[in-house]
Amino acid sequence: DEPTVGVVVPTLDAQFWNSYVAFMKKGADELGVKLVVLNADNKPDQMVKSLEDLVAQKVDGIVFTPYWATAARGLTLAKEAEIPVILTDSYPDFSPQTERFPNYIAFIGPSDEDAGYQMAKALFAVIKPGPDGKKVIGVVNGTAGTSVAIDRRKGLEDALKEAPDVRVAGEVDGNFVRDTSQTAFESLFQGNPDITGVWAANGGTATGVMAALKNQGKAPGKDVMVVGMDLNPENVDAVKSGDLLFDIGGHWLQGGFALVALFDQIKGIPVPPGADNVKLKLLPLTKDRVAQFEKDFPGGVPTYDFRQHSRFYNKDAKPAVFEMQYSN
Amino acid sequence: METNETSSATKTPNATGEPGVNASRFEVVKRGFPLAMLVLLIVIFSIASPRFLTFSNLLIVLQQGTVLLVAALGMTFVIMAGSIDLSVGSIVALAALATALTADSLGAAAIIPAIAVGAVAGLVNGVLLAKGKVPSFIATMGAMVVYRGIVLLFTRGAPVSIEDEQFLDVYTNRTLGIPHSVIIGLVLMVIAYGIINRTVFGREVRAIGGGERVAILTGIQVARVKVYMYVLLGALCGIAGLLQGARAMAATAQLGEGLELDVIAAVVVGGTPLTGGVGSVVGTMLGVLIITLLSNGMNMAGVDPYLQNIVKGTVLVCAVFVTIDRKKIGIIK
Amino acid sequence: METNETSSATKTPNATGEPGVNASRFEVVKRGFPLAMLVLLIVIFSIASPRFLTFSNLLIVLQQGTVLLVAALGMTFVIMAGSIDLSVGSIVALAALATALTADSLGAAAIIPAIAVGAVAGLVNGVLLAKGKVPSFIATMGAMVVYRGIVLLFTRGAPVSIEDEQFLDVYTNRTLGIPHSVIIGLVLMVIAYGIINRTVFGREVRAIGGGERVAILTGIQVARVKVYMYVLLGALCGIAGLLQGARAMAATAQLGEGLELDVIAAVVVGGTPLTGGVGSVVGTMLGVLIITLLSNGMNMAGVDPYLQNIVKGTVLVCAVFVTIDRKKIGIIK
């Protein structure tokens, strides 16, 4: 009697969500869960449809990422069918385990705002002011209108408030996509060659920005500093080579953590109070930490024994959530 | 090969092998293809998943298909007239936004702004085509980008949620077990059927698709009919937007992205050719069901998400391959 | 520009009000519109941003436009024949993937698998249309989804990076200050110009767009020409994919998403109508420049990203509104 858990991811086009799914699959194998993964293909409507299809299948639990304000709808659907749900990645503005949605048992996600803030801080700390005494940066945002893009941008905004010596030369929309980001940033940089730092909204965006810089004969990490987010393997490589100043991430683990908690819930062990609303602290990465990172997280993945964290298998398991931390 | 092309690929009188009674019998068979396709899918998925053929799942399919259906009804007119509309997804988003912004104050009456916004967007498209003489593909491609841009500008990406009880009651509850949205979809379908088959307007739309120059010289007010037809599509997208908003309980900037392709596919799979002159509401409904069932069925059967799009694209092409009536279309572009 | 592009025809000879000398003088003016549009954009952006009209930025614009140009050259044939291809963005992604997977072993010769993959994808599209008689809009809509699905299946979302020095040297370096990609684009443009205007194949493609039934009756091997034309487009998308991959130094699953709309818009803005029968390579180049400059200029000028799409869509529609030659098209669908 393997329980069936349904997962809906916003897209599979991006490496981030593939890592998320891969980690969950590993967990499902270890825990003995049948995992049904559905792809919303970047469409809000398909997200809702996929949730409906999971409910129609009467899965035992659902993990989904409520992009495009789909939280309320998804939770309502699941509530009618009495299916427990854990939301990941994007916080929906209402807390878990309330009367409205008793089946909404937990939220696990990163603080995008915090990540955006940390990226900005790391960037501001390194770049040098120009002739007018201002540090000039360019901003390449994520897909306009997604909560992730908005929250990260909010973090940047907070950092900007604290740094009056930083001037934003311009902002473009990179759509979280490498080639779009490259083209958009090329133009931005042409218009503002005084830019010495770039805040890029995710991994693909940062890679696009670095390609644009190289293409114009600039060395990322020397002439222009770039910060990004996601800890995708190529981002780690870029940090290692010094092209990328700072990266932060690891939050694709959230799905696996959610799976453990949901599995226990299905098996009759509720999520302990206090562990139902987790904002993951993300793992920052700079060049000097790369060696440590590779040692601690071979292949980018922490050693994580799912059964060890499941209270069904291990009575006095530590909380499912395990923040990526350097060993020293 | 050579002779073959000459006799079959042409729009000549000779193109029909069998005239009269036989021809119409043959057409009945052709019309049966979308239905056969649907039945085939149902059989396959029933085997693959025991829960597929349950009342509750079929109801879900109907619910999922409603937004697509409502937009596709309007698109049937536009395609029947030989034009196209790529902006439907954006109009849906615009209308959902109008709904979300007014639902709290207007309740169920938020349908009025939804329809109004949709109709105005359709009006713009229609005028661009009929008066501005900008080909509909390009006019609506531009409109798609602009309307979506307007939604984005308004919301700045933040979702606008819908919480009004009365509104949600009216548009998402069930009566006798049937969700209201499905009832709305069916009523609109009957109306669209009536308009296409029973009204002068429907005949004029068809005549424009069948031969625009003939229609003009016969005194049909082609420009006006085209504008009306886009307004109709816009208004239906308005309703689709409202239903989509009600379904998601929110309007977001990404709502309805890519919907145009599903809508066009549903209409064409249903047997309305892009060359115009022919159009079937029942066919469109079958097309909507095929497309909706396909993704519901694959999800139910747990088809690998990495494979789903490949399957979906292939089935789409196959569906058109078998349903298209090459005798009626002659030249296929 | 060659007289021959100018001299083509009204579809309804008597629909024209003023024939003869005046008309052709008028046509010359019409042909100037895309150019005028381009100049207008340049003037506006030069005022908005002092760095816009610098050599280095214009070089960037050329580089950015090259991928679009290469794909649009192929699309010019397909649209000239009255068909369409929505799968170009996906073919570009497929070819970029082929490039990335082979660049390390083949170096610059990775262009061979890139072109091969593109050509095969184009072949499938062409056969679906010409032999399967599935309308190109639907066939390539399906293909778009399937090809992208294949890329996803292969990459599982992970970028495949290109690190081969020799490869990057050949495709991204500069000679005499001109990036190789730009040179490749220009060479391909000259070749495409020659094919469209001076070869039998080009004439046949044009004849198919001008009247497919007549083309069949006069012994043109329509099916074969259509297949070749899709293979040509596919091969060009193969090169576009290679260039895009080289530019980004990687292939990703999202590469080229939505490119089809830009490609079609560039061709149409350049004066090749979707109804077929007419096609201009020089126009397509102008269309590519307009579209590329527009987004480059807006990004340089720091136009609010939320507004950019609205501006882009509006300019697109306006561009077609002024450039379209209503005398040549007659019936606008």
Add this chain to the structure above:
Amino acid sequence: MTLAASDLSKSYGQTRAVDGVSVVLRPGMVHAIVGENGAGKSTTLRMLAGAERPDSGVMTLDEASYAPPSVIGAAALGVSLVYQEITINRSLTVAENIFIDRLRQFAGPIGLIDRRRMEAAAQTILERISAQISVSADTGRLNLGELKCIEIARALSTNPKILLLDESTAYLDHREVQAVLRVISELKGQGMTVAFVSHHLDEVLAVADELTILKDGQYVGTYRTTEIEPNEIHRRMVGRELARSIYPPRPRDTGKPVVFEACDVAVGRELGGVSLNVHAGEILGLAGLKGAGAEALFAAICGDLPLRGGSMKLAGGSYAPSSPTSAWGQGVAYLPGDRHNEGLIADFSILDNLVMARPPHHGPFFHRTAAIAIAGDLIAQIGIKTHSVDASCRSLSGGNLQKVVIGKCLAVQPRLLLLNNPTRGVDIGARTEIYRIVRQKAAQGLAVILSSEDMPELIGMSDRLLVLRQGQITHRIETAADATEHDIIGHMA
């Protein structure tokens, strides 16, 4: 070369298009093939030219067995066909149209076409048939007659020994017909075999040496033109005796009110200041070559083109239609010259076409019962041969299609009917009926303006006649019955 076919048959589904037809085309002879619409003339020619493969029967070319796989194959053996429909591609130049399937012969070493060489070759062929067309002309601006000449040039460019012309004169005006007939005679003089199809017996008798009559797909007989009476030809084609004149008698009464008046009307570049009027019950004929202004006048009256100058009056009131909608709304019905592209939608049913201009309705709803009644009436009145009002127009012959277009015009009970070449390609039997209907409607008070390139038709049908040349009226004939072709032609060119 002699092309002989014996016992050819061809069926399309259940239609026996050609059923046991034999024909021998001899060198230096012009052979006409005549018969009603749908008799199988085109099918026969298509089989001879390799465009269609016979189901049974044998063909020989100079005694050798002949079974061309395609039009191109037949052309290689010296047999060339000019199709009934226009096959000019308006996206291509004149020269390209002539060599459309053989452009490769002008390709240079790297595959580029040598345009100059191709145009020179095209010009040579056009000169051979004395066509006054420049190879660099814009095909979009040529008229149908010129297009036919290009098609003939295309057929000749393959150096055929046998030339097949399917109704090549149907869309031509008087002068163009003469030119084509002259070309046929010349080619015959050069020893070429020519077979041609026409619905006009005068053309047949003018150039043909022999004629073959087909009826309902079957072979009736082959005759020397000198040995058979025109009436006999008609009788064998139609299967019954035709009236001595195919034109109905004209009524005598005059003095009915003026229905339409044009005062100094100028349109586009074609028509420059023309005044005319037409009375109730009258048929006003317009003679003229292509481009002489009749088309432009019709376009203005039916609201398709704006006036450049002058004014119009309808039933006494001023009349300035802004669109065809407004023209039809005021009782003006227009029958265009090109039934396939402008007259009707062949994919639609007879009913759909008949009531297209003014569908009967209850509020917004189409009133189908009323429409069926109207269509039924029209079908009976006009004599459209069909088993059902819902039959697709694709199942009708050219003559019957033309009657549907007339029916569409009559369905709105117009006061003024504009007829632009109403009998192009229509067989003599159907033509007789169309004339009867038009005259009968006129007798009931309809005003008709008839423009035609068929001279006998104009003279036979009109009450009064105007001759147009270069946008001006050059001659007015008050009693058309007294006019002669010679007289009219003199004022046309």
